[in-house]
Amino acid sequence: MELLIGQMFAGLSLGSVLLLAALGLSLTFGQMGVINMAHGEFIMAGAYTAFVVQQSLGSAGVSLLVSLPAAFLVGGVMGLALEGLLLKRMYHRPLDTLLVTFGVSLILQQVARDVFGAPSVDVRVPSWLQGNVELLGAPIPLTRLFILALALACLAALALLLKATPLGRRIRAVVVNRDLAEASGISSRRTDQLTFFIGSGLAGVAGVAVTLIGSTSPYLGPNYIVDAFLVVVAGGIGQIKGAAIAAFALGVLQSVFEFSTTASIGKVLILAAIVIFLQVRPQGIFTLKTRSLA
Amino acid sequence: MSTATARRAHTARAGAAGNGAAGTPRLSGQLAAFGRSRSGVLTGFAAGAALLLVAAPALLPIFSLTLLGKFICFAIVAVGIGLAWGRGGMLTLGQGVFFGLGAYIMAMHMKLADAALFGGTGVPDFMMLYGSGTVPGWWEPFRSPVVTLAAVVLVPGLVALVLGLAIFKRRVKGAYFAILSQALAAAFAVLLIGQQATTGGSNGLSGFRSFFGLDLADPANKRMLYLLAAVVLLVVVAAARQLMHSRFGELLVAVRDQEERVRFLGYDPATVKTVVYVLAAVMAGVAGALFVPLVGIISPADVGVTPSIAFLIGVAIGGRATVLGPVLGALGVAIAQTSLASTFPSFWVYFQGLLFVLVIGFLPGGLASLPGLLGRMRRRKDDADDGSLPSASKES
Numbered sequence: 288m289e290l291l292i293g294q295m296f297a298g299l300s301l302g303s304v305l306l307l308a309a310l311g312l313s314l315t316f317g318q319m320g321v322i323n324m325a326h327g328e329f330i331m332a333g334a335y336t337a338f339v340v341q342q343s344l345g346s347a348g349v350s351l352l353v354s355l356p357a358a359f360l361v362g363g364v365m366g367l368a369l370e371g372l373l374l375k376r377m378y379h380r381p382l383d384t385l386l387v388t389f390g391v392s393l394i395l396q397q398v399a400r401d402v403f404g405a406p407s408v409d410v411r412v413p414s415w416l417q418g419n420v421e422l423l424g425a426p427i428p429l430t431r432l433f434i435l436a437l438a439l440a441c442l443a444a445l446a447l448l449l450k451a452t453p454l455g456r457r458i459r460a461v462v463v464n465r466d467l468a469e470a471s472g473i474s475s476r477r478t479d480q481l482t483f484f485i486g487s488g489l490a491g492v493a494g495v496a497v498t499l500i501g502s503t504s505p506y507l508g509p510n511y512i513v514d515a516f517l518v519v520v521a522g523g524i525g526q527i528k529g530a531a532i533a534a535f536a537l538g539v540l541q542s543v544f545e546f547s548t549t550a551s552i553g554k555v556l557i558l559a560a561i562v563i564f565l566q567v568r569p570q571g572i573f574t575l576k577t578r579s580l581a
Numbered sequence: 582m583s584t585a586t587a588r589r590a591h592t593a594r595a596g597a598a599g600n601g602a603a604g605t606p607r608l609s610g611q612l613a614a615f616g617r618s619r620s621g622v623l624t625g626f627a628a629g630a631a632l633l634l635v636a637a638p639a640l641l642p643i644f645s646l647t648l649l650g651k652f653i654c655f656a657i658v659a660v661g662i663g664l665a666w667g668r669g670g671m672l673t674l675g676q677g678v679f680f681g682l683g684a685y686i687m688a689m690h691m692k693l694a695d696a697a698l699f700g701g702t703g704v705p706d707f708m709m710l711y712g713s714g715t716v717p718g719w720w721e722p723f724r725s726p727v728v729t730l731a732a733v734v735l736v737p738g739l740v741a742l743v744l745g746l747a748i749f750k751r752r753v754k755g756a757y758f759a760i761l762s763q764a765l766a767a768a769f770a771v772l773l774i775g776q777q778a779t780t781g782g783s784n785g786l787s788g789f790r791s792f793f794g795l796d797l798a799d800p801a802n803k804r805m806l807y808l809l810a811a812v813v814l815l816v817v818v819a820a821a822r823q824l825m826h827s828r829f830g831e832l833l834v835a836v837r838d839q840e841e842r843v844r845f846l847g848y849d850p851a852t853v854k855t856v857v858y859v860l861a862a863v864m865a866g867v868a869g870a871l872f873v874p875l876v877g878i879i880s881p882a883d884v885g886v887t888p889s890i891a892f893l894i895g896v897a898i899g900g901r902a903t904v905l906g907p908v909l910g911a912l913g914v915a916i917a918q919t920s921l922a923s924t925f926p927s928f929w930v931y932f933q934g935l936l937f938v939l940v941i942g943f944l945p946g947g948l949a950s951l952p953g954l955l956g957r958m959r960r961r962k963d964d965a966d967d968g969s970l971p972s973a974s975k976e977s
Contacts, residue, residue, distance in 0.1 A: 316756075320756075322756050322759070322760070373938065373942055376942065377942065380945070381755065381756050382670075382672040382755065382756065382759060383941050383942070383945060385672065385674075385756070385759055386672075386890070386893060386897070386937055386941045387937060387938050387941045387942045389890050389937055390933070390934040390935065390936065390937025390938040390941070391934065391937075391938060392934075393930055393931075393933055393934035393937070394930070394931055394934035394935070394938075396930070397927055397930040397931055397934070400927070401927060509886060509887070513763060513764050513767040513886060516760040516763065516764065517760070517764055519760075520756075520757050520760050520761065524756070524757075549775055550771075550775060551771045551772045551774065551775020551776065552772070552775070554767075554768045554771045554772065554775075555768045555769075555771075555772050557768075558761075558764050558765060558768045561761070561764070562744070562747055562748070562761065565747075565748070565751060565753050565757070565761075566747060566751050569751040569752055569753045569757075570757075
């Protein structure tokens with residue numbers, strides 16, 4: 288029983304990290320058809336923001352609370368810059384955006400190496416997040432619980448934003464039909480920028496979260512980007528709901544696979560599971576309904 | 582051989598596709614380009630053959646020749662990517678997997694052969710170090726040279742066949758395909774690293790002494806290996822050119838540009854894509870098998886996500902949709918990397934990143950499209966109302 292609870296929670300915890308990494312990616316993917324390989328480096332930027340904030344503030348507790356909005360801002364601004372400098376020129380070429388942003392991610396990794404050095408750095412966990420709580424006899428790390436809460440909070444905030452605000456309505460309109468939205472007086476340019484700001488900002492927040500469970504290095508991005516992509520693919524492109532379900536499903540599945548085999552075999556099994564799943568639903572869990580034939 | 586078969590199989594039905602597809606202005610530009618480049622390609626091919634087979638072995642010291650052989654391996658992978666990505670529109674980010682399959686199969690054989698020749702125990706050295714000291718069952722078939730040579734071609738081909746059918750038959754395409762192929766590379770690298778006792782883990786396999794009984798320390802044998810790689814490259818380029826100019830090649834471009842229309846015409850785009858995906862995988866596998874004896878090591882660092890995507894940059898620079906572009910691009914990037922990365926490692930990464938951004942973002946047709954682009958700009962100036970400009974190759 289304890290083992291089962293422990294495994295379930297490990298899966299949920301993995302899923303919440305995946306969700307944080309994939310939420311922003313899914314948003315920008317759906318909005319502009321842009322596949323942002325540099326999203327992983329935005330996560331890294333968020334992690335280094337947490338590091339820098341802690342270095343300058345000292346207190347682990349205060350700096351965690353400060354670094355969440357700070358990392359959101361850092362990630363968001365980087366996203367805005369990327370969108371403005373490169374991606375806005377590349378509509379209708381989603382595959383090329385993948386390669387362009389891969390080039391950007393190479394550059395950002397090297398910048399991180401040149402600024403912070405190649406060895407990894409650690410962010411201290413605040414005292415109120417150290418230790419475990421008992422859940423039905425199984426120890427649950429508080430940091431993991433915090434990340435789960437953070438992921439759910441981000442999910443809720445994003446869902447609320449999309450559902451209930453004028454900006455959310457504009458975003459949804461542009462996703463469904465860019466030309467029609469434009470004809471109805473929505474500035475798709477401004478909507479793109481805001482979407483990219485929010486999506487990339489979420490990557491920054493994800494970066495702060497991962498500093499609580501591991502160390503930060505210039506190689507942090509590639510560890511998350513592939514899994515985040517898989518979540519987006521399995522969930523259906525641009526579907527926040529799908530991303531949430533896929534993230535937690537993959538998280539639980541991966542922890543089960545890794546528990547019953549080894550970490551590396553588990554990784555391969557996850558990929559096989561996704562390929563098999565796509566045989567049943569080629570467009571992911573949820574599909575955007577459009578009339579386009581392509 | 583496959584080209585001829587494909588041509589025969591498609592001649593009966595392909596006429597309609599050719600005409601129908603040529604109806605769109607974008608395609609007619611593409612198809613017209615077939616005829617124009619023919620003599621240029623032949624001259625280039627002959628010059629390249631003379632350079633690779635005669636001039637390079639005569640002029641270069643053995644160290645540089647081996648290095649060139651390594652670059653040639655990358656160029657062979659690039660030819661496959663040019664077919665799948667440039668012609669077929671399938672952005673494959675996982676060619677490292679097929680390269681790695683070919684390479685590891687060859688490496689396993691060489692390890693076993695070395696162990697039998699020099700070890701005495703018959704067990705590869707690293708297994709004595711990390712593992713149980715016995716050869717695992719799935720290594721056993723690769724003791725046989727014949728099985729190894731067949732597996733180098735068949736294993737990557739079969740993996741690509743199964744994946745291609747699973748993905749393309751369900752019409753998973755574009756971004757979904759790219760991401761799945763990328764995930765495949767990630768999973769493969771993780772798998773290799775995780776199985777240290779049987780794959781050498783992140784150290785990979787190295788320290789080979791013989792290649793099918795030939796001493797690898799002997800310069801004459803290294804020269805022979807180089808020539809083998811060069812011949813394979815020439816064969817692969819010739820095959821790719823034939824394929825591109827066949828009915829099947831036209832069908833492939835048609836699938837890239839208007840998959841739905843091709844389906845309406847009665848073809849199955851999934852079959853077309855799978856065939857090319859398998860071909861590209863086989864080329865990568867053979868390149869991997871040549872890479873191992875030439876370079877002397879294969880490790881997960883050569884097959885993961887980043888090297889898999891890095892394969893693409895040469896293809897993009899040279900011109901993804903052309904015959905010789907990917908080869909020249911891959912050779913150029915490999916040479917630049919070797920000469921720059923050792924002296925300025927940090928600069929090289931920035932440079933590589935910028936190359937991706939500039940070429941993909943602003944010159945999607947690669948250097949091969951530059952003369953056409955300049956010519957068109959000049960013509961546009963001369964004749965402003967010429968409406969039928971052939972567009973540069975782009976895919977969605």
